[in-house]
Structure formats: C-alpha cells, structure tokens
Amino acid sequence: MTFITEIKTFAALGSGVIGSGWVARALAYGLDVVAWDPAPGAEAALRKRVAKAWPALEKSGLAEGASQHRLRFVSTIDECVRDADFIQESAPERLDLKLELHSKISAAAKPDALIGSSTSGLLPSEFYETSTHPERCIVGHPFNPVYLLPLVEVVGGQKTAPEAIQAAIKVYQSLGMRPLHVRKEVPGFIADRLLEALWREALHLVNDGVASTGEIDDAIRFGAGLRWSFMGTFLTYTLAGGDAGMRHFMNQFGPALQLPWTYLPAPELSEKLIDDVVEGTTEQLGQHSIAALESYRDDCLLAVMEAVNATRLKHGMTIND
Ligand SMILES: NC(=O)C1=CN([C@@H]2O[C@H](COP(=O)(O)OP(=O)(O)OC[C@H]3O[C@@H](n4cnc5c(N)ncnc54)[C@H](O)[C@@H]3O)[C@@H](O)[C@H]2O)C=CC1
Numbered sequence: 001m002t003f004i005t006e007i008k009t010f011a012a013l014g015s016g017v018i019g020s021g022w023v024a025r026a027l028a029y030g031l032d033v034v035a036w037d038p039a040p041g042a043e044a045a046l047r048k049r050v051a052k053a054w055p056a057l058e059k060s061g062l063a064e065g066a067s068q069h070r071l072r073f074v075s076t077i078d079e080c081v082r083d084a085d086f087i088q089e090s091a092p093e094r095l096d097l098k099l100e101l102h103s104k105i106s107a108a109a110k111p112d113a114l115i116g117s118s119t120s121g122l123l124p125s126e127f128y129e130t131s132t133h134p135e136r137c138i139v140g141h142p143f144n145p146v147y148l149l150p151l152v153e154v155v156g157g158q159k160t161a162p163e164a165i166q167a168a169i170k171v172y173q174s175l176g177m178r179p180l181h182v183r184k185e186v187p188g189f190i191a192d193r194l195l196e197a198l199w200r201e202a203l204h205l206v207n208d209g210v211a212s213t214g215e216i217d218d219a220i221r222f223g224a225g226l227r228w229s230f231m232g233t234f235l236t237y238t239l240a241g242g243d244a245g246m247r248h249f250m251n252q253f254g255p256a257l258q259l260p261w262t263y264l265p266a267p268e269l270s271e272k273l274i275d276d277v278v279e280g281t282t283e284q285l286g287q288h289s290i291a292a293l294e295s296y297r298d299d300c301l302l303a304v305m306e307a308v309n310a311t312r313l314k315h316g317m318t319i320n321d
C-alpha cells in the first residue's frame with residue numbers, strides 16, 4: 001500500500017487556533033495551502049493569524065518560495081481536499097462532528113492522500129468509522145503553537161495501515177516536526193494524558209485554596225518547566241538519584257507514591273472553581289493582551305529552542321538526540 005509523501009498541496013479543514021497553526025507551518029515549508037472553515041469571517045481571521053505567526057517563522061527560517069500568498073481559502077470541503085496531497089482536519093473536538101466531517105472529506109479526497117486529525121484525544125477508530133479508505137486515516141496531534149512546536153503524536157485506528165503511519169511520519173518530518181508514534185490507541189494518547197494529570201492537580205490546588213493560579217504557574221515555570229524543555233521526567237529523576245541513579249531514586253522516593261500527594265480524578269468544575277481560575281488568570285494577564293503574550297511566548301520558545309539546540313551540538317549530540 002502506498003500513500004503520497006512528497007507533498008505540494010496541504011489541505012486544512014478548520015482554521016481556528018490549531019488549523020491556522022498548521023496553515024502557517026505548511027506555508028513556511030513552501031507548500032501551497034488550501035483552507036476551509038464554515039464560520040463567517042473565517043478567511044480574514046485565518047490570514048490575520050498567519051500574518052501574526054510569520055515573524056516567528058521568518059526567525060526560524062523559511063523554505064525557498066515560502067509565502068503567505070500561497071494560501072487559498074475555499075468555500076466547500078470538496079474544493080479544499082480534492083487536489084490535496086495531504087489533509088489535516090482541525091475542527092471542534094466533538095465526536096459526532098468529526099465523524100460526519102471525515103465521511104465527507106474522505107469521499108472527496110484522492111484515495112492515496114493521507115488524512116490526519118488534530119484531535120487531542122478522541123479515538124481514530126471511532127471518528128473514522130464511516131470514512132472512505134480508512135487505511136490512510138490517522139491522528140496527527142500537534143501542540144500549540146503548531147507553527148513552532150515540533151511534537152506531533154501519530155496514532156492509528158483499527159483500520160489504519162501500518163504503511164500509512166510510516167508515510168504520515170515522513171510527511172510530518174518534512175514539515176520540520178518530531179513525530180511520536182503512539183503504538184496503542186488510548187484516549188488522550190501520551191502527552192495529553194500527562195498534561196491532563198498536571199492540569200487536574202492544578203485545579204484541585206486552586207479549589208482547595210492551597211495556591212493561586214499565578215503561584216501554581218510559578219511553581220512550574222521556575223522549576224520543572226525549565227527542565228522539561230530539554231529533559232523528560234524519567235531522565236530527570238534518574239539524575240535525582242545521584243550516582244546510584246533511578247534505583248536509588250525509587251528506593252528513596254517510591255514510598256511517597258503511597259502518600260496522598262495527588263488526587264488524580266478531576267475536581268467537579270463548580271461555578272466557584274471556574275470563577276477562581278478565570279479571576280486568577282485574568283490577574284496574571286494584567287495589562288497584557290493575548291496577542292502581546294503570544295508574541296512573548298513565541299520569542300521565549302525560539303530562544304529556549306535555539307539555546308537547547310546549540311548546547312546539544314556543544315555536547316557532541318545532534319539536534320535530533
Ligand atoms: N487548542 C489547543 O490547544 C489544541 C487543540 N487541538 C485539537 O485541534 C482541534 C481544533 O481545536 P482548536 O483549533 O483549539 O479549536 P478552535 O475553536 O480554535 O477552532 C475550531 C475551528 O473549527 C471550525 N469549525 C466549526 N465547525 C466545523 C466543521 N463542521 N468543520 C470544520 N471546521 C469547523 C470553527 O469555525 C473554528 O474556526 C480539536 O480537535 C482540538 O482537540 C490539538 C492540540 C492543541
């Protein structure tokens with residue numbers, strides 16, 4: 001079974017936060033992009049988001065011929081996908097909506113064009129149930145901002161061909177990404193399962209009046225957050241065991257796993273908890289607009305990634321290590 005991996009035309013369905021990120025990334029890699037989104041004013045909003053992302057993309061290096069003018073916005077699903085070499089859906093996270101949308105997308109697409117969904121945790125076997133040629137359908141779960149962050153989790157459903165997974169990995173790599181094949185189809189995949197655990201504990205801490213949203217964010221960004229940009233928890237904790245490594249770490253800190261340090265099940269999202277979270281984060285925003293903070297975040301990410309890559313090279317590692 002073969003699928004298109006040398007792509008020239010990228011189709012994006014849904015052009016909100018994530019869809020626009022895919023569009024910006026694909027344009028920056030010199031592709032023609034065709035986009036569709038049913039919301040009124042979606043084209044203008046998409047072009048604005050792409051323009052906003054462009055300075056960061058210029059800083060990280062544009063491919064030859066890359067241009068925002070290579071984006072075409074169309075008014076039907078059929079027009080969006082029929083000539084596309086690769087299709088990425090970023091529609092709202094609703095099973096019924098994705099199921100219906102993928103029936104239409106896959107019926108109109110070339111049979112050997114891969115179809116990816118940006119879903120954060122829905123199961124591909126479920127929302128590709130009624131798709132035509134489901135063997136080429138995968139999840140490609142990205143991270144926000146999609147135009148800068150390299151991780152994309154690739155997940156297959158029961159009907160996905162193994163060749164489609166390998167082909168999708170190749171395509172995402174050609175877009176400068178770091179695909180991670182999630183070998184078991186589980187809700188939330190790998191990364192969101194981890195992020196969700198942290199998020200739920202953070203909500204409990206607010207709910208219990210232990211800390212404000214700002215204090216919790218400080219606990220992340222001045223500590224583990226700085227480490228996480230270049231080293232994961234397992235390796236970090238191996239180093240925390242000193243010369244004796246992980247075994248000593250487990251002996252020393254393993255008993256804490258039996259202590260009531262975490263709740264894990266999510267707290268009830270009461271009006272009070274929602275209000276507390278909104279109030280706290282509004283305070284954190286202060287005078288800054290979302291747009292200003294997005295630029296700030298992008299510059300920080302570029303700086304961290306540049307610094308980490310330079311340090312990897314200095315230590316005899318490649319930037320893919
Ligand atoms: N926001 C995030 O941090 C992340 C979201 N995702 C996933 O990406 C997908 C999109 O999420 P966001 O971009 O955050 O949502 P969003 O709300 O920003 O954008 C969704 C877009 O889909 C459009 N839309 C509405 N009905 C549609 C339909 N029937 N067909 C196609 N498009 C339709 C909306 O007009 C909107 O522009 C979801 O599956 C989500 O789980 C993945 C990674 C991160």
Ligand SMILES: C[N+](C)(C)CC(=O)CC(=O)[O-]
Binds near residue numbers: 192
């Ligand atoms: C909140 N979220 C589940 C949509 C987050 C993601 O899926 C990944 C991210 O960018 O954090």
